[in-house]
Amino acid sequence: MLGGGGGSGGDSCAAAHKMDLAPVIESLQATLAPQLRQQAEEKLAQFSKTPGFIPCLIQIILSEQCDMGARQAGAIYLKNYVNTNWPDGTDPSATADPDILALASAVNIDVSKTNGDHPQRASPISDADKDYLRNILIDAILRTKDPLRCQLITAAGTLIKCDFPSKWPQFINQIHACLSTDNIETWNSVLLVFYALVQHYEYKKSEDRGPMDDVMLVILPLLHQRLMQLFAHNDSDQSALSQKTILKIFHAYIQLHLSFRVLPTQTMGSWLDTCCMVLERRLPERLDALDEDDRAEHPWWKCKKWALHILLRTFERHGSPANLPKGQSHEKVEFANFFLKGYSAKVIQLIFAILEAYRQKVYVSPRVVQLCLNYLRESVRHAFSWKIVQNHVVVLIQDIIYPLLCINDDDIELFEDEPVEFVRARLDILDEYISPVSAAELFLSDAVAKRKDVLMKTVNFLGTVIHNDTITPKQKDGVLHMLGVIGNVLIKKKTFTNQLEHIIVQYLFPELQSPVAYLRARACYALRNFSKLEYTNPENSTRCLTNLIHCLCNDTSLPVQIEAAMALNLFLSDTEASEKDKAIIIPHLQIIVMRIIEIIRKTEIDDVMIVLQKIVGLFDQDLQPIAVQMTMQLVEFFKHVIASENTPSDETKAEEKTVAAMGVLNTLDTIVSCMGDKPEILAQIEQSIFEIIAVVLRDGILDFYEEILTLIDTLTINTVSPVMWQAFYLIKEAFYRDAADYFAEIMNCLHNYVVNDTPGLVSQHDRLEILFEMCKHVIVNDLGEDSEAHAGKLMEVVIFQCQDHMSVALPAIVQLIATRFQRKIITSELRLMLIQVFIVMLWLNPDRFFQTLNTVATNDPSTQTIIANFFNQWMTDCPLFAGVHDRRVCALGLCTLLRIDATYYPAISSIVPKILPNCIQIYDGLMKTYQHNEEEDSDDETDDDDDDDSVASDIEDGEDETIEHEDDFLEKLSKKASDHEMSGDGLDGDDDDDDDEGSDFDIDETDLESYSTILEANEDIDEFQIFCESLQKLQADTTGYNQALLQSVTPEQRVHIQNIIHYTEKRKQEKESNKIREAGGYNFSQSAAAGPPTSFNFTGNGPTINLLQNQK
Incomplete structure (x- = not known):
């Protein structure tokens, strides 16, 4: 009945009974024991080769008599097995994204081959097992609960990607049948499966969403019917869960594209009305007994969250004429006007009602507050909606924005007890997408920048608060926070320019010495956003920098130190470190650097590493006395980080450690670059850095290969020391072990070895051979044409540089290239590069070149045709x-x-x-x-490099913000690309237009030209x-x-x-x-x-x- 399982149930059960379940169950249980896992997985891999394996797994997963551990292991194994083995390599259209297929077709790439010329293997899963799983999977999902269910839903997602609609046409009938029953218990499970389908199409182009639109014509009315049924008659938590999932499905469906075939304006209006009803609905009182954290995650609050998501996305993507790119259809324009005029007031009033409850200390989940503020922020941009918001903006700023921007008790506790976690939370880049505090900052920033009088009203409010004799530290924190948010706008408004210096001196400077640590940190944060201010009194500028240096070097609070460091970074950026500012900083430079390194070691926060890189770049000469000490400390920190990465920890922290370690490598690269003209210092630095080069390359720590290779590139950019020749051999070892895919990055280093120490290269007979063998490995093993082109370039550079030592190697090079020409070459870049290697040989020594061609052709007859055709191919390709x-x-x-x-x-x-x-x-x-x-070059000398840092002008209250649309940008880009298309070969001059000034196609430097040769040096x-x-x-x-x-x-x-x-x-x-x-x-x-x-x-x-x- 459910999931179409009845049709093939007998066959599938028979297939399962062909296998003995007991050893499979035993092996699944053994995977839970670390010491038995490998052997158990090998047994399961053998079982999986037997037809009926998938029915066997399903029977185990659904059996109430089986041990739950074995059932969970079976569900996980099924998910992974399906994900790895379901795609059929013989049918690329069933397994590849249509966008990729179209691109592959355009460049004549056969996507049925994954790596070079090796065909994809056929799926090891039998057709019978595949048919069985398609028929039974939805039924199995309905019969299980998490954690089994979530694994099966993921497996369903793989089937959707590979088989829908052509090989799984019954899928929609199964979904429709389940939703058509009155069994509410099964609805959410089937909705989660259907959500996997919608997610598959969520980000596809409009023209590729046809199957999804066809499905939605049938399913969407049923979804709305079920949503209204649940809304009206059922206040159970199970009902809320299904409502939430329906709203998520609808949001994913309309996120990028609105199909008026499926959702004509009136139908869309019904969904929007439903979302408004969800926002307006009172939640069950039983939720009040829950802890606030639990309430925020409850399905009832998540229904409101997803309703707001839908309304906000409709507004910003589809619901405002000002947001629409030019040339949109009449339907889209009509809907935009329909939404703006029909729903703006209604939604904004509902949002104000929610925020009024929040203002009255009634619980509202943080995500709902955040989305309410994001909707109001979008309303600031449009005249029609701004008229509604502007009458309430003062109350909004005073009673919603300002309290959100005041530090709360939880933050104070975190600040004092776990300062590192406090800083991490503040610097979390994902925070602005979920935090009501970030939403408040963004709303305030946009409102003061884009709408008249909001800035003045905000400043007046702050003045009232700050002059209150009973102001608390938390309230003062809110004032400083708001000042920081509006600082970039204040600094560019003539009305406030003359007062700003006084405000900073009177209200910010004193807080840098506040006894309350979080106020000192907030004052540093606020000063960050006034870094562009030009002080009329030079003493105030000196005082500002001195205070920040004091907070960084002497404060005992870690968040204060970090905020001071980040503020100092912006001051250095915005003032371009004038000589006066440098004079203030230089006496404290060593302690500044050492304190920043200490902070990095404590926190492993990459944002602080950026500050260190800026200081090293600006004060390279002054840092020479401590460059070696800095390097040694950073090297020790890096070794500590990668050692701790090998210990068990949560994934997020592991990622943070990786980012911090990458920051160390980038900082070391900056130090090396700055010390390049001090060979005696560089030699000591190099010795320390070699320790981590060896660790990364010997241990195969792939995460850092790119940064390590960049570091070697910088260390060998001028000269190559004996230490770096040791690194050369480490590169070779890593290349053959696991780094061949990094050959384009390795090429930078190898190029330096060739051109910057040619005597060193040829002094050891094996070094030239190593280079050639690496090139040969890339070309013979088909590592991709980009890597092959780099290998060709390296051979060209070596021949140029080592021409007197190449007589033995040239035949091997000619044979390698001739052999490569026997296989299909797709890109002209690779073909031209290989031809270029031949041309260099010809130019350097024509006699030796022709002799080499004859020798190779004689010794290897298979190359004769290629060699004979070389000159014809060259003449044909000259225009390229x-x-x-x-x-x-x-x-x-x-x-x-x-x-x-x-x-x-x-x-x-x-x-x-x-x-x-x-x-x-x-x-x-x-x-x-x-x-x-x-x-x-002439233009570069005369261009004015001034940056336009101006804030957008105020928008009149009756006007919309002028928006640069993504679609307009793409249209311009497309036009520019068409202008640059190459036409004709330019030989005869008949079609040679002198006015084709935009044709830069064949003027631009090619990607491989950055690798210099003696041609550039001589x-x-x-x-x-x-x-x-x-x-x-x-x-x-x-x-x-x-x-x-x-x-x-x-x-x-x-x-x-x-x-x-x-x-x-x-x-x-x-x-x-x-x-x-x-x-x-x-x-x-x-x-x-x-x-x-x-x-x-x-x-x-x-x-x-x-x-x-x-x-x-």
């Missing part, structure tokens, strides 16, 4: 070379072909007519790129001069080669050659002028150097040819 370096390599290779020895003409005969046209295109691209970069390598010299050499050709080169050159392309020659002369003159200027001025007695000729005559077997004239 981008950036400066890649174009320069291509240009130098083409110039080599222009002056190639006659011995090799047969090898390149098929591509000779393409050489000059490709030269023209590559050099045109280089000229444009150089000119573009010069213009960019200024004497001028590809333009080499091109002209190559043309000059061709004049002496007597073989007919020049004729073959010129046969396809058009008149337009001759003009391009003329432009290249003129540009070459201009570059030469500019270089000579720069040299003379650097030498101290011009010497007019020098004879002008002869520039390249403006035409070339080629005398060959045919008549004399002037390259710059049309060929007759």
Whole structure:
């Protein structure tokens, strides 16, 4: 009857009976014993290969006679087994997200292959077991309770993702059948399963939600009917639980998209009316007997929470014309007006009623208060809703916002007894999404910034409170808190500018010495938000910094120290550490740094680490005396953190420790960067840091690989010490063990080893071999084309840098690349990079290059076709070379072909007519790129870097806030992308628009160009001069080669050659002028150097040819 289980129950039971349940139960029970777990899991893995395993598990889970431990273990095993093995690799459409499938199709990727060319394995679960589970699962969920039920619901979620709708069409009928019964006990279970379906579609694009909309056409009316039935006739907790789940389902369905096919305006209105009724409903009095923490989690209060979620999301996403992007449908605009005018007043009045109860000390759950304030905050932005709110804003600020911003007894207890936890709670980034205090801060901040008179009313209220002789410390904390919240707005309002310094001196400075610790902390917090204030009295500025330094270095309260450190950080940021401020800080610098390190060791809070990084960056010279001591302490702290991570602790704390440890590594990186010009200090720092490099790489602590590799990169950025060569071998070990996926990050370090200590690299015979073998491992094992492109780049850099030591390695490199070309290459980036390696070999030593090609082709016949096709592929791909370096390599290779020895003409005969046209295109691209970069440099010198820190202007009471919509932004981005599409190859010049100024497609630096080579280091390598010299050499050709080169050159392309020659002369003159200027001025007695000729005559077997004239 339920869940379709009846249809296949007999078959499934028979399948289960084929397996002996006893050993399965025994193995499940054994998984609960740590010493037996591994052996038990191996047995279960063997059982799972037998058809009927899933029915067996279900029978155990549902059996009241079985031990509950075995039943729970069975439910967990079923969930994990289904999650791992249910997807069928032979049907990617059933297992992959449609967005991923569409993207994969666009780039010609076969998503049926997960890793390289290895096909996904078929699901080990038999079709019979799959059919059984689809038919029985909902029935099983209805027959169980948590903790069994939650595991089965998760398994249902996997089936939904993989099989719905095509392979599980009966799912909706099962849901509908269950909800159509009058058995309220089963409703919530089936609603939770249905919620898993809605969650699957929650964030999908509108066009991909068709199956969900079709389902909702049938199910949503039934859900509303059940909700109203429960609302009217049942006040049990079970009823509240089902109501809450229905509201969660509806919220997930409308969160991003509103389907008017499913929810026309009037239907949506019915749901909104129901939400209003939920807000207005009095809750059962029995809840008053519960503890406040228990009340907040009770389903009755959660019904109100989810009703508010729906109303708020409808308002901000669908319910205001000002929030809608341009070009929306008539239905959307109509609904937005319908909601704003039909529900704004009603919802706001309900919210005020809830907040009035809260004001009268009637219990309201914190999440409900938070969502009420978030709704009012959204109302501030819209004229229609603001008119309703503004009449109550003074009472709202005085009696709701202000009390929320006063410290409470629980916070004071936490502050005094567990200061670290107090600070963690205050700095929790998730807090603003759930805390009524954060909601109060955000409402106040928006209201004072966006609506006239609110700031003045707030300041007047604060003045009244602060001048009250009976003010308590908690009330004073609220005043300071509010001052901090509105500080960024106050500082930019001319009305208050002249008074602010007096307010700070009179009310904030004294509290920095308050006997009440939480007031000292709050005063530091408030000063943070006045960091941009320019004091008219310099003594006050000095006093401010001195007070903060005192609180950081001398206060005994940890929260005070942390607030002072964070305030100091903002003062350093906003003043750019003027010399006067530095002079105040420098005498205390060592104790400031050591106190911050001490705080970090106590709290492991990353926010404080950021302060240390800022100080190290600003005071690098002044910190040199303690740089080694700082490093040693941070290294010891890091070792302590990773040691404590290995001990059992809750997941949240483990994550916090990881973040803190990452912060240490980033700070060490900052220290190394700042001490780079002090080799004697750097050597000592390096020795300490090597300890943690060794720990992370030897022990395979993957969480820190990226940061450790960044640290090694920084340590080797200029020179490579013997200690860092030890790290080189550690990198190799980690690479082969578990770090191959990090090759792009490893590449930064390896590049430094090659270019910054080439003698050290070649001094040990194994080092070059290690580099090549790592590249080979990446390419042979198909670690992804991005990693392969990095491997190709590394080989290019090594060949450039170590050309005199490469004779043995070159054949192996050629064979590796030729072998890779035998497999499919999807991205042009990888193909161009591999071609580029060949080009570099050709340019550096043409004779050795051709000899190597012949040797490899002779020794490995499978590579002959690839090698023979290399030149054709190069000519075909020339238009794709981008950036400066890649174009320069291509240009130098083409110039080599222009002056190639006659011995090799047969090898390149098929591509000779393409050489000059490709030269023209590559050099045109280089000229444009150089000119573009010069213009960019010029712009950088003249740009005004002032940041616009202004607060948004007040909105007139009758106006909506102007909103930049995400959809508008995406539209602009799309237009910009279309403007940058590449059209044509640019060779003939027919379609070459000079006014296409937006086409930066082939000007931008490629991702791999950041890895420098001797091409960048050697200024004497001028590809333009080499091109002209190559043309000059061709004049002496007597073989007919020049004729073959010129046969396809058009008149337009001759003009391009003329432009290249003129540009070459201009570059030469500019270089000579720069040299003379650097030498101290011009010497007019020098004879002008002869520039390249403006035409070339080629005398060959045919008549004399002037390259710059049309060929007759």
